[in-house]
Amino acid sequence: MSSPSPDEAADDQMRKTVRRKIAWRVIPVLAFAYLMANLERTNLGVASLSMNASLGLTTATYGLAAGLYFVGYFVFEVPSNLAMARYGARKWLARIAITWGLVATATAAVQGPVSLYVMRILLGVAEAGLFPGVVFYFTLWFIPRDRAKMIALFGIGATVSGLAGPPLAGAILSLWPHGILGLEDWRALFVLEGLPSIIVGLLIWKVLVDSPDKARWLTGAEKAWLAEHIDSSTGTAGSRNPLHALTDIRVLLLSLTYFTKNAGGYVLVFFMPQIIQTLTVQRGAHYSTLTIALLSAIPAVFAAFTAITWAAHSDRRQERRWHSAIPLCLAGIGIIWAASATHPIVLLIALTIASAGIGSVSGAFFQIPPAFLAGPAVAVGIATVNATGNLGGFVGPYLFGILKDTTGSFFLGNLILAALLFLGAAIIFLPMFRTQPETFDVTRPAKTDPSPADAA
Template sequence: MDERSDLDRSYRKIGLRLIPFLFVCYLFNYIDRVNVGFAKLRMLDDLGMSEVVYGLAAGIFFIGYLAFGVPSNLILQRVGARRWIAVMMVVWGVFSVGLMFVRTPIEFYVLRFLTGAAEAGFFPGIVFYLTRWFPPERHGRVMTVFMSAIPMSGVLGGPVSGWILAHFREGQGGLLDWQWLYLLQGAPTVLLGVLVWFVLSDGIETAPWLTPDERTALTDALRRGDEAQGEAPVSLRIALLEGGLWTLGLIYFCIQSGVYAINFWLPTIISASGETEPLMIGLMSAVPYAAAVVFMLLLGRSGDRRNERRWHLIVPMAVGAIGLLLAGGAPNAVGLSLFGMTLAAAGALSALPMFWPIANRYLSASTAAGGLALINSIGQIAGFLSPYMVGWIKQASGTTSLALFVLAAALLIGIALVLRATARPGMR
């Protein structure tokens, strides 16, 4: 009992040291990634760009992300998390700020691609990093708290983005409102990247803020967790040939299809349903994300307490699909459309942290760095296809309804894949 209490205290110490800071880093990571959804409300008219140009620019980010995800995570494993995360954050922060200088579609595409390439290793790197601090039975809660930065970025980012566009509407200091948006939301990332060097440690063994006894106990607990998890695919090559990684990647792709449609098009969907004031659009867009924060935290706690992963992933995916169907069926009704998007956000976003404990159970310690990055990269293809598909359908039909129906179908396909994948003993 005393040993367990000591471990719990040590994990709380680690959690308080790492999770709040990583949460803030991921918060700005997501804001930098999706703030084009708000910049679009002014940027397209100012620069004479079309919906298709926006959809392609929003999505081309993920081509860079896909190309550099696995190499970046392997570099992180080689040079250490602190050093590589610091470099990534400074570089993508600079590129994100650079979007304020865009004047042509080509410049828009290039900077979005470079931003995606620069931050490609951040999320899978953090997932891998956290598995080297916490054993598998704690992954659900840890990932949920960390990934609640995604909906929290909407809770905070939406109103703040709306305020920036409203406050700088007439332009100040020679900059337009959307330029101020990129500047004020990208610059903090550069500062956080510098702080990474001073806040993070590469692992339990090198953390100066842990006592020798704490390091020994935590290392033993992590070793026992890895042994209990098993070494089922012993190499990345075997894991690829065996097929489980590809199935997990497809499941993640289906989840992310819904997530990125919400992230990039929620302001547009709200605007199309009748609200045109940027500040009100920002405040209304915070509602779905606030619901997602609550649902996500409750789901993560429930999953760890019951040590059950399959249905804790399937249920939010089903809720997300229902929400997209409702929103697609009521494009001109503000209340019903917002209710549908709230269900969609709560479901799809909550499915993200529920997915990773299943992936972590399948991957052994020896395959985790490359495997997690590959799964994430496959899933991030949705970041390219989903926004572009929504933009193409909207321009062709004048509405996003059909696109939302397609994305609901993707989540339902993902549920079928989860049922198939979790029939494997190592993925339950």
């Protein structure tokens, strides 16, 4: 391989400098926000170990409550992203964090299934726009070669919440099994994990900058370099009418793929503690709530490593379709294996494979829409994919809960979810996605690029 020319070397050095400056400014606070958002979204899984009996919830009604979050999320996702484009990321993302913190804390006051349903819908309304808003925000700050890795680094927040969230929630339930400050254990959990999100919102308000041209910590040369490379990297569809993305068949099909990903992913989030508990009880073991929570966190350790490594590989290859489809297939295989597992260790291995697959999809997947959309249509397209796809977070847990109550086991639900994941992988290979400006060739030599650890 020939050595790069002086101009190429200087350009690459500028890329690394700009990327490092931006990453250190925006990734930590946004990853922390995503961590808190996922704690509010998913602590229901551990809370269910005592909450279900307290509120008289069946598996089906619990699954409905878990999934209703995504109804509010779906309805307000696109409007939220349009509002962010109008008012700026700093104000809007801060608003999102503060309102979801208030709603999450108020969930401690629910008295039965109906009030829980209402609070879950309101939580979805409050958080709508966070993930697609950040993905769109990154299109303003990072060139395509770095975006998948940056999204994966941002996604560490979700991974850490999957790693630390269940043990933290389990510890709260175990340390105060009879409640604290007059609250039942699961009610105290919602309060203790809800209030910090308000602080996150204030941090976002203080730290973020809406666009690179307003960043006083970038030099004039760095701003000019970034503007040149960002402007030359987008597609053209919807450049004049951002609502074009709502009717673009490619956006709708990508939404279906993301639907399948979230159907499987949120079943793992909401039901993993119950799946582990069921199998261990069947084998005559009775683990504590904290032990089950710790076991539920194990898959997140591997998901954290694979998500960043896989995203970095996608960036180096500049390939997106294979890097989206392979993890979906891997998740499907893991879920099928989990359906037939008869030993807790085998079950944990299967759930780890499934979690690693689910966690490795988004980095590459969300680089596909900006390849054919432009301007505000990118925000609308990403929001549409994320909003419609997140309905899988409603359908998956609800259907899973119904099938468990109907059949008495998780087996059939696992098989259906695996089939959906394989369908999602197949959609990505439709001919229309071969027309992307990117070269989808997974076999071409990788570009020289730093390791994930050098991303910041």
